[in-house]
Amino acid sequence: xxxxxxxxxxxxxxxxxxxxxxxxxxxxxxxxxxIDLMIQSDPRLTPADAARLRAVYGLDKPLAERYLAWAAxxxxxxxxxxxxxxxxxxxxxxxxxxxxxxxxxxSFVISVAIAIPLGIYAALRQQRxxxxxxxxxxxxxxxxPIFWLALMLIILFAVLIxxxxxxxxxxxxxxxxLDLARHLVLPxxxxxxxxxxxxxxxxxxxxxxxxxxxxxxxxxAKGASRGRVVMRHAFRNALVSVVTIVALSFxxxxxxxxxxxxxFAYPGMGKLIFDSVMGNDFNMAxxxxxxxxLVTLLAxxxxxxxYAWLDxxxxxxxxxxxxx
Amino acid sequence: MSGLAxxxxxxxxxxxxxxGLLLRRMLGHRLAxxxxxxxxxxxxxAILTPVIEGAxxxxxxxxALTMRFEGPSAAHLxxxxxxxxxxLARLLYGGQVSLFVGIAAALASAVIGTLIGLPAGYYGGKxxxxxxxxxxxxxxxPLLPLLIVLAALDLNKLGLxxxxxxxxxxxxxxxxxxxxxxxxxxVARLVRGATLSLRERxxxxxxxxxxxxxxxxxxxxxxxxxxxxxxVATTLSVGNVILLESVLSFLGLGIQPPIASWGNMLTGAQxxxxxxxxxxxxxxxxxxxxxxxxxxxxxxxxxxxxxxxIEK
Amino acid sequence: xxxxxxxxxxxxxxxxxxxKHFRMGGGLFARHSGRIQAVNGVSFTLAAGETxxxxxxxxxxxxxxxxxxxxLYRPDAGSVRFQGRDLAGLRGxxxxxxxxxxQMVFQDPFxxxxxxxxxxxxxxxxxxIHGIGTRAERGERLARVMTQVGLNPRDAERYPHQFxxxxxxxxxxxxxxxxxxxxxxxxxxxxxLDVSIQSQILNLLKDIQEDRGLAFLFIxxxxxxxxxxxxxxxxxxxxxxxxxxxxxxLFETPRHPYTRALIDAVxxxxxxxxxxxxxxxxxxxxxxxxxxxxxxxPRCPRASETCRRTMPALEPRAEDPGHRVACHHPLExxxxxxxxx
Numbered sequence: 001x002x003x004x005x006x007x008x009x010x011x012x013x014x015x016x017x018x019x020x021x022x023x024x025x026x027x028x029x030x031x032x033x034x035i036d037l038m039i040q041s042d043p044r045l046t047p048a049d050a051a052r053l054r055a056v057y058g059l060d061k062p063l064a065e066r067y068l069a070w071a072a073x074x075x076x077x078x079x080x081x082x083x084x085x086x087x088x089x090x091x092x093x094x095x096x097x098x099x100x101x102x103x104x105x106x107s108f109v110i111s112v113a114i115a116i117p118l119g120i121y122a123a124l125r126q127q128r129x130x131x132x133x134x135x136x137x138x139x140x141x142x143x144x145p146i147f148w149l150a151l152m153l154i155i156l157f158a159v160l161i162x163x164x165x166x167x168x169x170x171x172x173x174x175x176x177x178l179d180l181a182r183h184l185v186l187p188x189x190x191x192x193x194x195x196x197x198x199x200x201x202x203x204x205x206x207x208x209x210x211x212x213x214x215x216x217x218x219x220x221a222k223g224a225s226r227g228r229v230v231m232r233h234a235f236r237n238a239l240v241s242v243v244t245i246v247a248l249s250f251x252x253x254x255x256x257x258x259x260x261x262x263x264f265a266y267p268g269m270g271k272l273i274f275d276s277v278m279g280n281d282f283n284m285a286x287x288x289x290x291x292x293x294l295v296t297l298l299a300x301x302x303x304x305x306x307y308a309w310l311d312x313x314x315x316x317x318x319x320x321x322x323x324x
Numbered sequence: 325m326s327g328l329a330x331x332x333x334x335x336x337x338x339x340x341x342x343x344g345l346l347l348r349r350m351l352g353h354r355l356a357x358x359x360x361x362x363x364x365x366x367x368x369x370a371i372l373t374p375v376i377e378g379a380x381x382x383x384x385x386x387x388a389l390t391m392r393f394e395g396p397s398a399a400h401l402x403x404x405x406x407x408x409x410x411x412l413a414r415l416l417y418g419g420q421v422s423l424f425v426g427i428a429a430a431l432a433s434a435v436i437g438t439l440i441g442l443p444a445g446y447y448g449g450k451x452x453x454x455x456x457x458x459x460x461x462x463x464x465x466p467l468l469p470l471l472i473v474l475a476a477l478d479l480n481k482l483g484l485x486x487x488x489x490x491x492x493x494x495x496x497x498x499x500x501x502x503x504x505x506x507x508x509x510x511v512a513r514l515v516r517g518a519t520l521s522l523r524e525r526x527x528x529x530x531x532x533x534x535x536x537x538x539x540x541x542x543x544x545x546x547x548x549x550x551x552x553x554x555x556v557a558t559t560l561s562v563g564n565v566i567l568l569e570s571v572l573s574f575l576g577l578g579i580q581p582p583i584a585s586w587g588n589m590l591t592g593a594q595x596x597x598x599x600x601x602x603x604x605x606x607x608x609x610x611x612x613x614x615x616x617x618x619x620x621x622x623x624x625x626x627x628x629x630x631x632x633x634i635e636k
Numbered sequence: 637x638x639x640x641x642x643x644x645x646x647x648x649x650x651x652x653x654x655x656k657h658f659r660m661g662g663g664l665f666a667r668h669s670g671r672i673q674a675v676n677g678v679s680f681t682l683a684a685g686e687t688x689x690x691x692x693x694x695x696x697x698x699x700x701x702x703x704x705x706x707x708l709y710r711p712d713a714g715s716v717r718f719q720g721r722d723l724a725g726l727r728g729x730x731x732x733x734x735x736x737x738x739q740m741v742f743q744d745p746f747x748x749x750x751x752x753x754x755x756x757x758x759x760x761x762x763x764x765i766h767g768i769g770t771r772a773e774r775g776e777r778l779a780r781v782m783t784q785v786g787l788n789p790r791d792a793e794r795y796p797h798q799f800x801x802x803x804x805x806x807x808x809x810x811x812x813x814x815x816x817x818x819x820x821x822x823x824x825x826x827x828x829l830d831v832s833i834q835s836q837i838l839n840l841l842k843d844i845q846e847d848r849g850l851a852f853l854f855i856x857x858x859x860x861x862x863x864x865x866x867x868x869x870x871x872x873x874x875x876x877x878x879x880x881x882x883x884x885x886l887f888e889t890p891r892h893p894y895t896r897a898l899i900d901a902v903x904x905x906x907x908x909x910x911x912x913x914x915x916x917x918x919x920x921x922x923x924x925x926x927x928x929x930x931x932x933x934p935r936c937p938r939a940s941e942t943c944r945r946t947m948p949a950l951e952p953r954a955e956d957p958g959h960r961v962a963c964h965h966p967l968e969x970x971x972x973x974x975x976x977x
Contacts, residue, residue, distance in 0.1 A: 015461045023473070031478035139623075143616035145567055147574050148608030151593060155601045255468035259571060263594070273469050274575070277476055289473065292466045300464040526748040527758075530811070533706050534762040535735040544761075548752040 008304055012297045019293050023286060024067050032280050033059060070286075080283035084276065089287045093272070097291075100268035104257050106184065107191035112246070115196050116239075119203025126208060134200065141197020146256055150190045150263040157186060167265035187264045194256045195249070202245045240307075247303030251296045356624020359617035366614065370423055373416040405589070405603055406596060415606055418586040421579055422614065425500055426566040432504035433565075434558040437511025438550075442542045444512070445519025456516070463509045471568065474502040475577035495580040499572060503565055511557050518550045552629045560622035563615040570611050586611045646720070648819055648851050649682040649705070653714035656697075656704045674700035676875035676931075677714070679950065684818065687845065687852040689866035689883075691859065691898070697875040698855045699743075702823045705853070706740045707731060719818065736766060739812035743824040745804035749796040756792030759810045766815065777814060784847075785810045785840060802833035806840065813844065821853045826861060838865060859902045863887065868958075871895045874931035877950060881959035891953065891966040893936050930964065938965045 035053050039045050045053075054060045061069075073080070079089040122134040158166035165183050258270030265271070269288060276284035369376070396403050402411040444455040475498070479489045488494070519542075522528065528545050536544075572578030573587025581588055586607040593604040656675040674697040682688045690698050704711050707723050716723040718738055726734055739762075742748040749758055756778055763774050779789040785806040796804055805825060812820050822841070826834040842865060845852060854866060862869055862883065870880040871892065879892040890896045930948050933939040942964050950962040 011457065011460070012464075015464060018461070019465065026473050026477065029477045029481045030473075031476075031481070139616055139619055140612075143563060143567075143612055143619050145570050145574075145587075145608055145611045145615070147571060148590065148604075148611065151590070151597065151604045151608065154594070155597050155604065159597055159601065251464075251466050254466055258468050262575070270469075274472060277472055285473075289466075289469055292469050296466045297464050526742045526744055527750040529703070529708050530740065530742060530748050530808070531750075531761065531765075532708055533735065533738075533740040534811070534815070535732040535765045536761070537732075537765075540765065544753070545750050549750075 004308060005305055008301055012301050015297060016290075016294060020071065020290055021067055023289050023293070024070060025063060027282050027286050027289075028063065028066075030277070030280065030282070030285075033282075035059060079287045082276070082284040083281040084279050084284065085281075089283050092284065093269075093287065093291070096267055096269050096272045099266065100257055100261070100270060102184070103187055103191060103260065103266065103268055104253060106188050107195065107257075108253065110188070110192045111195040111199055114192075115199035116203050116242070118196075119200045119242075120207050122200070122204045123207035123211065131204075134204070138197040138201045138204075141193060142201070144194070146190065146194045146259050147263055149193060150186070150260060153186050153190055154263075183266075187260050187266050190260050190263070191253070191256050194260075195253055198249065198252075199242070199246060203242050206239075206242050206245075244303045244307040247299050247306065250299035254292060254296065353624040353627060355620045356628075359620040359624070362613070362617045363621065366419055366617075367423060369416060370419040373413070373420055376416060377413055402606065403602065406592075406600070411603070411606065414584045414589060415586070415610060417584040418589055418607060419610065419614075421496070421583060421585045422566055422569065422587075422611070425496065425503075425569050425579070425585075426562045426614075426618075429500045429503040429507065429565045429569070430558050430562040432500060433507035433561060434511045434554055436504060436508035437513075438515050438547070438554065440508065441512040441515025441517075442519055442546065442550075443538075445516040446523055446538060446542050446546065448520070452516070455512075459509050459512050462506065465506070467506060467568075468571070470506060471502055471572060472575070472577060474505070475499065475572055493583070495578065495583065499569055499578045503568055507561065507565065510561065511554060514553055514557055515550055518553060519546055522546050522549055556622060556625045556629060559618060559625055563618035563622070566611060566615050566618070646717070647681040648684040648686075648719065649853070650717040651681070651701075651705060651714070652679045652717070654678040654701060654704060654711055654716065655713035656700055656709055657712055673875050675704060678872070678875070678877050679714075680870045680877060680880055682819070682851055682853060684851055685845075685849045687854055687865055687867045689854045689856060689862040689869045690872055691856055691862055691869060692872035693857060693898075695874075696872045698872050699823055701872070702740070702821050702853065702855050706738060706821050707735070708740075732766070736762075736815050737818040739815060739817040739820050741805075741808050741812050741820060741822045741825045744828055745801045745808060746796075746828075748808050749804055751796055754793050754795055755799070755807050758796070759792075759807060759814055762811065762815045768815075781810045781814050784813070784844070800833075801829050802837060805829060805833075805837055809837075809840065809844070813848075816848070817850065819851045819853065821855070823855045824857070826856070826858070834861075841865065859898060871898065876931050876947075876962065878932065878963065879959075879961045880950070881956070885956060885959050889959075889967075889969070891959065891961040891968075892932075892963050893938055893965075893967065894932050896967055930962075940965065 035050050039050060051060075059066070070080075077090075081087065082089050082092050085092045118134060122131045125131045154166045157164045164186050166186070168183055254270070257268065258273060260266065261268040261271040262274050269292065273285065273288045273292060275281070276288055402415070405411050405414065440455055440459070444452040479494070479498075480486075491497075523541075523546065528541055531541050531545055569578055570585065570587030570590075573585045574590050576588070576591055579585035579588050589607040590604060597604050654675055655677055657671040657673050659671055676697075678697075678701050680688065680690075690701065692698050700709070703709055705716050705723070707716075707726070711724045714724065718734060721730075721734060723731070723734060723738075749755070753761075759781065760774050760778050763769055763777065768774070769777065778792060782789045782792065787803065787806055787810065791799075796807070799807065808825075825841075826837055829837060838861060841852070844850060852865075854861075856862060866883050868880065868882050869886045871878050871886075871894065873894050879886065879890065879895045881891075886895065887899060890899055929945045930936070930939070930943045933943040936943065946964070948962045948964050950960045953959040953961065
């Protein structure tokens, strides 16, 4: 087991390093480079100046060298300055990160709190009206484009019935908890509706699968009441599958958060990524993307470990492959 | 199939082939059939858009700034958009694009996934281990941020010739390519798993004993028997692809105007919602309906092709 | 096509010390990572045109042996000399060309045919693989071989599921014949068929053998089939050959206690079994943990300390060099059934 975790950790680190190189290269392929931007803002720079500046900043060196220089600085803690915020990247990020944690965390908790009981309920009422309705709702949930959902919510609650703000994280000149809460309602609602469909489906499927198992039937045969069986056996075991699947959908949740933040001008990591990529803030974009990769990798790793830990019946055939 | 117990009368009517069985089960799945009908109608409309345009005397691209934000009228069945263009016509063109991109990218992903999964499963060993590490690595990446970066790349810097870069359909090809680049992993895993179990079948051994090489076995013996799960997975992925494309187009990174896509029709809709909320409504609604249709269809196919159910 | 045209220096097939093990379990949670010693030093020869039956209970490794000989698995040790060449060391094109003369028929008539191909394509595939003949020529060969196995050539466009079990086995046989091989390895081709069909297929195989002078390596656990078809017999137990002999010799004077037990267990028409002269107690041990010494000693009523410790070698009998036994205390009775050891 520890061998497995160690192996997966190593894998994740390798992927991270490879991705850091890939992202670095991709960012370099974005339109414009720092010197072009300088030229744009200062037309007096001649091509000769530009060439000289390039040499000074090492921008004319080959990709591998530039990457290694960046990596060396990064390992020492220096990730450069953000062009858009005129501050070191590491100063800018935490604020955005916190906002995203709020958004994702809140949505996640609410979605799961609704999805788990709803999924179990639907599983127990399989093939009956209630199940069909829930199923339909789930399909709708996973099919709706999140940005359209956001727009509809905005139209509904900020335009037609103007009770909630359509953007931002706090009102001008104001603050305070209630204000923050009001600003969070629509974004959280959007992200929650976005995720609830798939979580409910997973829970329903996992519960159905568990209920089919022989040991459940044995419990019924022994005379246990339905409720008891569900709560003691089905719930726990279905939860196992759900934990792993939910951890694996972290990437989707993050993507959802990215769109939500962009729609609502909510200053979180997602918006940061988008703005820095579109705004040619290379240092910022690089770090933000790398961070997103890191967190997604960790979530996947967590899922694998949780799965392995909770279900020791799995054997990994042929050299530590994934148990799926 | 010898396990089916049927009365003689029923046996006479029971479908003998796998396809017959499939059709019968799907007919029991009304949502799937309804979705199929919807999609077929949509496809026909999309293909016939130029004809419809001509018939109704519309032009999706004609800008008429004097007629902005008009409501539904005889001339414009759904009204006009912020540049005075007919909304219905643009929606139809958007449908063309979204369906085309959705299906093309899903197919491309399926092809790449199969090309990776088949040899991985068949040859096994270190080769398989490497490919699966690669697959796991790609799965573990944050999808949308990566797609955003890929969509924002400067094609000139990639070294593509000028003529290619400036092709008006470039945004179409590009989005199909980048979605395929990240979307192949599901099919790859699926195909690898199926191949691993199929390669122990006796007809595969028989082919080996007859002298068949790996390529022949994979193409003739394994692939045709893996096709149904691939079809299901691909159908289910089209919905996802359409969502991805519309998000990217919405962000301005996907299909570029003047090509209409349901996604880019919603770009900037945030400013418009104060004036004309219906402009934000229709394109999104169509995305929603199309995606849910593909999901129902895929779900129906999955149930119909489920080997466990067939045995019952 | 007859054996004379090749006239190899030695026998058609010469298997020597064949070993095939499988790794079991493995990974992090496996409690028994070990090896299944499926085939543990198997040796026998087969002459052109001859039928050798390889018999034994399930789990003794005969299918593995057959598949290893057909090079579906790579031998871990030993040699498989076919037409003078050692198949164990061949790869690529050399192996492919060697395969033309060695074909295989499998046990499961449902599983050995690709459900997605029409049977004509299935039968013809070996021709396509080796690039033999034009389209027209292949069509002719297809018709001929289908007729020979008792199928209607017009059914060539049909799919396997449209045929009965017996017919499917005929298709499999046709596929094995189409390359006009010298040797056919048949892995329990009758076991999955209805009893009434079994004799039909067996007779078909006999006719084919007479007609083409083919050699057969016939894997089976059914001694009645052996009696009808085999020239020589090799008895296998837990990955080892324990006795080989001509058919008559084996049935009349079996020398290995296991062989005797097998023969005694065959049901006799008229009810009941032949009186068991030798009782065998206990279950077949697992091939993952074979006992040391003679593999049969836990079940053998004649086992001694030597049997527990040393592996007996396959030795030819003095009175009949073609009859070889691997036993420290072979049966010495002059006649078989019912006699005391």
